Amino acid sequence: MIDAGIETIQSADFLTLEQKAAIFYNNAATFLGLSEQSNKKHWSN
Secondary structure: OHHHHHHHHHOOOOOOHHHHHHHHHHHHHHHHOOOHHHHHHHHOO
16 A cells, blocks of 8 residues: 555645645655644655
């Protein structure tokens, strides 16, 4: 199921690379329980 989800996002031509990265990062951050402050730190680079 995970592979299918990743492939679906990767093949979505209407999403930019930045949008795809945000989807993957935000899902991982939610799963790992990262704080919003931690999220901002990672996205500011």
